[in-house]
């Protein structure tokens with residue numbers, strides 16, 4: 001095969017049969033989650049929230065974990081996903097860089113999220129669970145889990161952040177089409193939701209609030225559990241199939257990336273594309289790895305590394321992560337999937353270890369990049385994905401200046417066909433940049449000032 005091909009494809013029998021667990025290779029182990037008393041928690045502390053088979057994965061330090069046959073069979077509906085060479089984008093940029101993008105937009109729900117949604121639905125069913133409850137921000141996770149629960153055969157209920165519930169009616173319809181129940185958060189169904197509505201009746205909501213509502217309901221019933229679409233170790237694990245495939249695909253054309261790029265909300269698509277390459281880096285290979293996020297929600301670039309809760313009501317254990325504070329209400333930028341207050345502990349940890357870099361970008365640069373991508377490669381990217389594209393364009397321009405033929409690998413995390421309002425706002429000149437003001441950040445961080453300090457690597 002030649003690197004001049006436009007698509008580098010794997011056969012179904014070349015799909016990875018194991019996930020890669022970076023915990024096996026970390027030079028310093030991940031700091032443990034802590035309970036409310038400040039001591040590390042054991043598996044039982046999570047037993048009402050997640051099924052034990054997923055809790056075992058969450059804590060595992062085995063390097064390779066088998067993907068059950070039944071999960072492989074469902075993943076094969078769209079996997080292995082194609083790796084594209086962005087010939088036309090390269091030509092428009094007049095760059096000597098070779099740009100490759102891993103197209104995760106080919107899944108039925110349109111993003112990388114079904115890679116873990118299918119696995120989580122299957123492990124819950126296997127454990128005897130009948131109902132899964134979750135939250136969703138922009139709606140990508142809710143729709144991925146709704147589809148997966150339908151394919152696997154269990155019930156699904158989704159608390160959707162109010163602002164997206166109002167702005168994104170089509171995502172709601174997708175969830176309903178796949179048989180899920182979708183409710184605006186904060187809602188009057190939970191104690192948390194009622195408390196927040198009483199204090200802030202007009203709140204746009206946040207992922208942290210919706211997570212609190214979902215967990216509150218999930219722990220009330222023995223046959224019900226909660227599912228999270230990002231942040232946790234087992235989610236990062238399930239997403240590594242992206243990077244494992246991409247490494248095989250580049251290998252087929254005799255290449256290895258100089259730079260690997262992903263956008264980061266909770267960290268899962270970034271971890272998915274990058275962890276197999278970070279494994280190589282830990283073992284001596286040279287590769288630059290960049291996570292990119294919005295200036296409006298700058299978790300990795302400006303959030304301190306602290307122990308913080310994953311949700312607003314502080315029901316989750318304390319996780320060592322970059323955080324903007326669990327009470328953070330993000331501004332209403334269009335990349336809804338990047339508006340979480342925390343960053344996956346594993347992604348935060350590899351940042352602490354100096355294995356990755358992080359950048360933050362304004363939304364107008366991202367939409368300009370998305371437009372150029374649509375004009376050259378055809379596909380319309382999700383606003384989240386646009387961050388990875390904008391960073392890729394920055395790196396390609398650097399390669400041009402340096403006259404270097406760099407190989408850049410980007411995770412194309414999803415399509416934007418359900419996010420066209422953002423494009424409309426951009427094209428009619430209604431979008432402006434918004435960097436999180438320092439005083440808002442400092443106020444939000446007051447919520448973590450009494451938490452135990454996260455260990456510095």
Ligand SMILES: *Cc1c(COP(=O)(O)O)cnc(C)c1O
Pocket residue numbers: 111112113140141229230231263264265266267268269270337338382384385413414415
């Ligand atoms: C949810 C989402 C993201 C952000 O979530 P991560 O867990 O950081 O990957 C990015 N891109 C798309 C298309 C998404 O749906």
